[in-house]
């Protein structure tokens with residue numbers, strides 16, 4: 001399968017995900033169906049007009065970030081990698097804490113937004 005089709009397949013449309021949505025900035029109380037992901041996989045999900053990047057760590061553990069790098073906006077679903085407890089944007093090698101999103105080293109001086117994720121049954125609660 002060509003690379004671009006794999007990326008397209010990883011983008012979940014709102015129709016596939018939405019169960020319940022309150023359009024509050026900051027993504028309060030957004031509940032989505034739990035996507036099928038392999039351990040270590042990342043996936044971009046569209047929630048309203050927001051693009052959220054999910055990483056699946058196994059079990060009920062997920063990490064969620066804005067999918068755009070706060071430095072110059074590279075798409076982290078393509079160039080973002082997790083290295084230990086850091087999210088790294090490979091555009092200009094900014095490192096962000098996965099705990100609070102603060103920039104640790106590299107080009108970005110601005111933090112990335114981190115969304116808490118809870119799992120309840122077959123749903124993810126973001127925000």
Ligand code: FES
Pocket residue numbers: 069070071072073074089090091092093094106107108
């Ligand atoms: S766009 Fe991510 S580090 Fe520059």
